[in-house]
Amino acid sequence: MSNQHEEHESSHKPPVRKEMSRRQFLTYTLGGATAFMAAGVALPMVRFAVDPILQKKGEGAFVKVVEISKITSEPQEFSFELKQQDGWYLSTANLTAWIRKDESGKIYALSPICKHLGCTIGWNNDKNFPDEYHCPCHGAHYTKQGKQLAVASKPLDEYKVMLKDDWVYLGEIIPNTIVK
Amino acid sequence: MKFSEVEPEAWDELRPYLDTCLIPITGLTGKEQPYEVTGALERLRDIMDWVEIPFQGRVVTYPSFQYGGVENALHINEICHNVKRSGFMFAIVISECVELRAEQVPEADLIVTPGRFPGDDNQAANLAVRDEIQRMWQNGRKR
Numbered sequence: 586m587s588n589q590h591e592e593h594e595s596s597h598k599p600p601v602r603k604e605m606s607r608r609q610f611l612t613y614t615l616g617g618a619t620a621f622m623a624a625g626v627a628l629p630m631v632r633f634a635v636d637p638i639l640q641k642k643g644e645g646a647f648v649k650v651v652e653i654s655k656i657t658s659e660p661q662e663f664s665f666e667l668k669q670q671d672g673w674y675l676s677t678a679n680l681t682a683w684i685r686k687d688e689s690g691k692i693y694a695l696s697p698i699c700k701h702l703g704c705t706i707g708w709n710n711d712k713n714f715p716d717e718y719h720c721p722c723h724g725a726h727y728t729k730q731g732k733q734l735a736v737a738s739k740p741l742d743e744y745k746v747m748l749k750d751d752w753v754y755l756g757e758i759i760p761n762t763i764v765k
Numbered sequence: 766m767k768f769s770e771v772e773p774e775a776w777d778e779l780r781p782y783l784d785t786c787l788i789p790i791t792g793l794t795g796k797e798q799p800y801e802v803t804g805a806l807e808r809l810r811d812i813m814d815w816v817e818i819p820f821q822g823r824v825v826t827y828p829s830f831q832y833g834g835v836e837n838a839l840h841i842n843e844i845c846h847n848v849k850r851s852g853f854m855f856a857i858v859i860s861e862c863v864e865l866r867a868e869q870v871p872e873a874d875l876i877v878t879p880g881r882f883p884g885d886d887n888q889a890a891n892l893a894v895r896d897e898i899q900r901m902w903q904n905g906r907k908r
Binding site: 699701702703704705720721722723 | 766779782783818819820821822823895898899902
């Protein structure tokens with residue numbers, strides 16, 4: 586009797602299904618489709634935004650400036666254009682360098698920007714300071730190697746130099762490595 | 766440097782070195798088409814480079830007179846006077862298209878226009894302006 590009763594009770598329990606319910610199926614399907622569509626929209630935008638970071642920096646980092654044969658031990662001023670990419674903004678900067686070769690024949694290029702307050706220095710442009718770079722703004726002056734002699738607290742910066750196929754190429758500006 | 770680049774806390778330290786004020790005059794009339802306004806501003810910027818780039822450690826560029834030209838001479842002269850009263854030693858007026866005479870702006874220590882610094886190329890005028898500014902400083906108080 587009791588067994589019959591238990592059988593009767595168990596026959597009224599809802600059947601336990603191991604497979605996915607219809608509700609779960611619809612939730613997963615709609616959620617997945619929504620995520621897929623959102624990713625389809627968002628990923629190209631993210632890729633677009635970070636594109637400048639992913640670009641390889643090739644030989645554009647160096648600019649052809651002057652033939653090696655034209656470089657003397659006397660500093661000479663050369664102007665050149667450098668294409669600069671700042672994020673999405675591409676601009677052309679007109680730059681100047683003072684290039685010479687030292688006693689051992691090593692070629693180096695100095696930036697003309699005074700390390701005091703950023704004016705433009707010149708070579709031999711003040712008769713009181715012969716054979717020196719001189720700043721017309723506040724009188725800072727520098728040796729041939731760019732070593733500061735007055736007013737400025739640091740030596741002139743220099744450009745990275747690359748010699749290739751009888752030409753001098755200049756790259757980014759770095760702190761002076763010539764002055765000991 | 767531009768006036769906006771000077772931080773309030775750095776000004777006391779910089780003031781002794783930045784003794785020259787550059788006052789630009791665009792010279793617009795209001796009759797220009799938008800692209801002509803752009804062109805006028807670009808041409809003014811190009812000649813301002815003659816002064817701002819080589820002397821950026823000693824020259825502060827103040828906001829421009831955008832509209833009006835010679836008829837504003839009195840006002841421009843008054844501004845030159847005021848900037849010198851505020852502490853600047855020298856005032857330079859610069860314009861691409863407004864040709865002011867020295868007697869119209871006696872408070873200006875130098876007037877820079879393409880008409881005053883003609884040259885076969887931009888480089889020649891650029892160098893002439895550099896020389897003239899250095900001469901102005903040498904004739905004034907030397908720092």
